[in-house]
Amino acid sequence: MAKNTYKSNTFKKGDKEKKSTKLNFQWNFLKDRRLHLAFGFFLLTSSIFLFTAFVSYLFTGKADMSVLQSVSETGVKASGSEMDNWLGLLGAQSAYYFIFKWFGLAAFLIPPFLFLAGYRITFNKAIFSIKSAFTFMVFFLFWFSLLLGFMVFESGKITAFSFLCGGIGYELAVLFNSLFGWGTYLVLILSLLIFIVFYFNVTTLLFFNSKSANEDQIADGDEKVSFSEEKKHVHQTETEKATDELKDEFEQEEESLDDASTWTVAEQKPKKTPPQEELTMEVENTLENKVVQEEPPQKEEKPEMEVEESDFDEKLGKKVENYDPTLDLSSYKYPTLDLLADHDSGKVKVTQEELEANKDKILETLTNFKIKIQSIKATIGPTVTLYEIVPEAGVKISKIKNLEDDIALSLAALGIRIIAPIPGKGTIGIEVPNKNREMVSMKSVLATDKFLKSDKELPIIMGKTISNDVFIADLAKMPHLLMAGATGQGKSVGLNVMLASLIYKKHPSQLKFVLVDPKKVELTLFNKLERHFLAMLPGTEEPIITDTKKVVNTLNSLCIEMDNRYDLLKDAGCRNLKEYNTKFVNRKLNPEKGHKFLPYIVLVIDELADLMMTAGKEVETPIARLAQLARAIGIHLIIATQRPSVNVITGIIKANFPARLSFRVTSKIDSRTILDTGGSEQLVGMGDMLLSQGSDLIRLQCPFIDTPEIDEVVEYIGNQRGYERAYQLPEFSGDDDDSKVGEVDLSERDALFDEAAKLIVLHQQGSTSLIQRKLKLGYNRAGRLIDQLEAAGIVGSFEGSKAREVLIPDEYSLEQLLNNIDNNH
Numbered sequence: 001m002a003k004n005t006y007k008s009n010t011f012k013k014g015d016k017e018k019k020s021t022k023l024n025f026q027w028n029f030l031k032d033r034r035l036h037l038a039f040g041f042f043l044l045t046s047s048i049f050l051f052t053a054f055v056s057y058l059f060t061g062k063a064d065m066s067v068l069q070s071v072s073e074t075g076v077k078a079s080g081s082e083m084d085n086w087l088g089l090l091g092a093q094s095a096y097y098f099i100f101k102w103f104g105l106a107a108f109l110i111p112p113f114l115f116l117a118g119y120r121i122t123f124n125k126a127i128f129s130i131k132s133a134f135t136f137m138v139f140f141l142f143w144f145s146l147l148l149g150f151m152v153f154e155s156g157k158i159t160a161f162s163f164l165c166g167g168i169g170y171e172l173a174v175l176f177n178s179l180f181g182w183g184t185y186l187v188l189i190l191s192l193l194i195f196i197v198f199y200f201n202v203t204t205l206l207f208f209n210s211k212s213a214n215e216d217q218i219a220d221g222d223e224k225v226s227f228s229e230e231k232k233h234v235h236q237t238e239t240e241k242a243t244d245e246l247k248d249e250f251e252q253e254e255e256s257l258d259d260a261s262t263w264t265v266a267e268q269k270p271k272k273t274p275p276q277e278e279l280t281m282e283v284e285n286t287l288e289n290k291v292v293q294e295e296p297p298q299k300e301e302k303p304e305m306e307v308e309e310s311d312f313d314e315k316l317g318k319k320v321e322n323y324d325p326t327l328d329l330s331s332y333k334y335p336t337l338d339l340l341a342d343h344d345s346g347k348v349k350v351t352q353e354e355l356e357a358n359k360d361k362i363l364e365t366l367t368n369f370k371i372k373i374q375s376i377k378a379t380i381g382p383t384v385t386l387y388e389i390v391p392e393a394g395v396k397i398s399k400i401k402n403l404e405d406d407i408a409l410s411l412a413a414l415g416i417r418i419i420a421p422i423p424g425k426g427t428i429g430i431e432v433p434n435k436n437r438e439m440v441s442m443k444s445v446l447a448t449d450k451f452l453k454s455d456k457e458l459p460i461i462m463g464k465t466i467s468n469d470v471f472i473a474d475l476a477k478m479p480h481l482l483m484a485g486a487t488g489q490g491k492s493v494g495l496n497v498m499l500a501s502l503i504y505k506k507h508p509s510q511l512k513f514v515l516v517d518p519k520k521v522e523l524t525l526f527n528k529l530e531r532h533f534l535a536m537l538p539g540t541e542e543p544i545i546t547d548t549k550k551v552v553n554t555l556n557s558l559c560i561e562m563d564n565r566y567d568l569l570k571d572a573g574c575r576n577l578k579e580y581n582t583k584f585v586n587r588k589l590n591p592e593k594g595h596k597f598l599p600y601i602v603l604v605i606d607e608l609a610d611l612m613m614t615a616g617k618e619v620e621t622p623i624a625r626l627a628q629l630a631r632a633i634g635i636h637l638i639i640a641t642q643r644p645s646v647n648v649i650t651g652i653i654k655a656n657f658p659a660r661l662s663f664r665v666t667s668k669i670d671s672r673t674i675l676d677t678g679g680s681e682q683l684v685g686m687g688d689m690l691l692s693q694g695s696d697l698i699r700l701q702c703p704f705i706d707t708p709e710i711d712e713v714v715e716y717i718g719n720q721r722g723y724e725r726a727y728q729l730p731e732f733s734g735d736d737d738d739s740k741v742g743e744v745d746l747s748e749r750d751a752l753f754d755e756a757a758k759l760i761v762l763h764q765q766g767s768t769s770l771i772q773r774k775l776k777l778g779y780n781r782a783g784r785l786i787d788q789l790e791a792a793g794i795v796g797s798f799e800g801s802k803a804r805e806v807l808i809p810d811e812y813s814l815e816q817l818l819n820n821i822d823n824n825h
Contacts, residue, residue: 485663
């Protein structure tokens with residue numbers, strides 16, 4: 001027994017030693033500084049990750065909601081690719097739970113606390129007490145969530161900002177309302193005061209720190225107590241300031257939530273009338289904003305530049321006036337509004353009966369498919385009426401989206417479009433065409449303050465939005481526009497509207513047009529503007545370019561103009577055209593060194609498909625180059641086509657046109673080609689269009705301007721004194737297949753003939769552009785050199801868009817050929 005007992009005791013002792021060693025190892029591991037650093041960096045990174053995800057959720061949360069709800073069905077990879085949150089699927093889910101499900105806007109207190117904790121662990125320094133920060137965070141997580149939740153509950157409305165209270169905040173609000181009613185605000189104030197008293201260690205109140213306390217201190221003669229009271233007095237002052245700041249912050253949040261409530265939603269209390277029986281309509285009439293002024297002010301159109309005099313001028317006591325480019329045509333008068341006609345009656349043509357009938361049919365269709373909604377709102381536009389619905393919780397957005405054809409059938413309407421969800425709102429939009437659409441006249445839009453007082457560099461009128469607001473874009477910031485639309489859907493009228501917008505706003509010295517019209521009938525109306533607004537190649541007879549070969553030359557000439565302008569900006573030390581012109585106007589650039597005032601140039605191509613069929617790469621390459629580089633130097637492109645297929649709108653062209661405009665097209669494929677999404681095949685025509693400037697689509701009704709109106713405006717400007725000739729683009733002459741090589745006399749070779757020959761043989765590429773770039777020559781001289789090289793047998797004949805074949809294989813063979821030419825001539 002003793003032996004067995006001894007062995008038993010020995011075994012137990014060893015077991016205890018092993019357990020002790022294991023515990024010591026675990027404890028030492030927790031003390032490892034490397035573990036502390038890793039955990040500290042994790043907290044710091046988590047704080048930045050959550051803060052970024054929360055901020056992104058405020059902008060992208062509504063769009064990501066439907067994707068989050070279907071992750072289990074679509075999978076992680078597919079769902080993650082559809083997320084708009086800046087930090088992907090994990091960021092969207094984190095923000096969804098912390099903000100939407102739990103604490104709402106109060107969740108923004110969590111990232112700062114994680115940062116403080118991570119900073120403390122990583123650097124062994126405390127910015128604030130971690131314990132105090134944790135107490136502050138926990139209290140206000142629930143306090144602020146309850147405050148916002150009760151405000152949402154009391155308002156009885158679900159707005160775009162209702163989610164800021166969070167699920168916990170709303171549930172607490174419902175509970176507190178049952179217990180205290182409106183006395184919940186008293187509970188909130190009481191809890192805040194108690195928290196402040198304990199958190200800031202408040203023992204006296206500033207207003208009750210009366211004379212009796214001071215007299216007691218003097219009677220006791222205790223200087224130490226007096227000093228302590230002074231400290232408390234200062235501390236109390238700081239505490240009350242903090243309290244006032246907190247109250248102001250909460251009041252601002254309350255006001256922002258109240259202001260954000262813009263549409264009617266049913267009360268959530270059970271005794272209220274069901275929301276399906278209520279319909280709120282907002283009819284906006286921009287015709288009330290018309291300006292009586294019939295003629296835009298002449299002086300306001302000139303660019304306003306600040307005068308900055310150099311030190312040299314100040315020393316000499318001289319004052320140099322700014323350069324004014326409009327003085328060359330000082331008598332120029334802007335076209336007046338009375339040149340345009342009134343096409344619209346200014347009355348909303350959608351009746352209450354039509355609205356009610358459409359609302360009932362929409363509700364009936366949704367009810368048949370067991371979809372319940374909380375509210376519906378109608379916004380009447382010039383072409384379509386937007387019905388915004390708020391579905392009840394648990395309804396999938398995709399389910400409503402799939403009912404597009406069923407709703408169209410019930411309404412017996414063409415062009416039903418469902419927006420699910422509307423960007424920036426927590427609603428689903430159903431666009432229904434009006435039976436009697438309103439025509440938007442160009443005159444009514446030009447007469448608005450929004451256009452007359454616009455400070456945009458190149459303002460172009462796009463049309464009226466679905467809420468009857470005038471939409472004006474800045475072509476200088478687009479910076480290029482790609483348009484598409486089937487025949488007869490308003491594409492040419494849209495181009496005329498844009499050109500008229502710029503003509504009404506800009507002086508001829510500030511803007512030039514390069515108009516390309518392969519159809520030869522659309523843009524010829526602007527012929528009379530040749531000496532005012534048009535730019536053309538030297539020696540060209542017609543200001544409107546219709547011949548394909550001249551189009552290629554003009555596009556390459558614009559590329560030369562672009563390069564020349566960049567050289568001027570480089571010499572002037574400027575980054576864009578606006579800075580350069582400002583310096584020139586302030587007379588800080590010397591005209592003797594080639595500097596001059598540079599107007600904006602807008603290239604308009606009415607039909608790209610025809611050019612791509614006849615010229616192909618010769619057109620695509622310069623267009624892509626201009627689209628990539630020409631923004632900063634004031635050259636902007638507006639390109640239209642009626643056939644938006646992939647062989648017309650190629651990937652190179654499409655990538656450099658962020659702004660896309662689509663009128664009605666014939667198929668969803670065409671819509672996806674131009675807009676990267678469907679929708680434009682469901683437009684109703686006659687100027688109804690979709691504008692994409694990024695991720696959002698804006699539906700607009702293009703104004704109408706008739707041909708006689710364009711004639712009146714053009715005639716008004718053309719009859720005024722203009723420049724001696726159109727704005728001259730750089731000279732360009734491409735490879736000419738009609739040139740007679742046999743007439744080239746090699747005895748009169750160019751001085752750079754030998755150098756050009758060596759360049760061609762070295763690069764094994766026979767092109768005029770190569771000679772022009774490398775030898776820094778004009779295109780006419782480079783063209784003569786290529787003709788001489790062909791006559792000498794160094795390059796082959798012209799082969800269209802391809803580079804000429806180089807017939808000499810190496811430099812040794814070239815030397816022999818050049819020696820023979822010298823001996824013979």
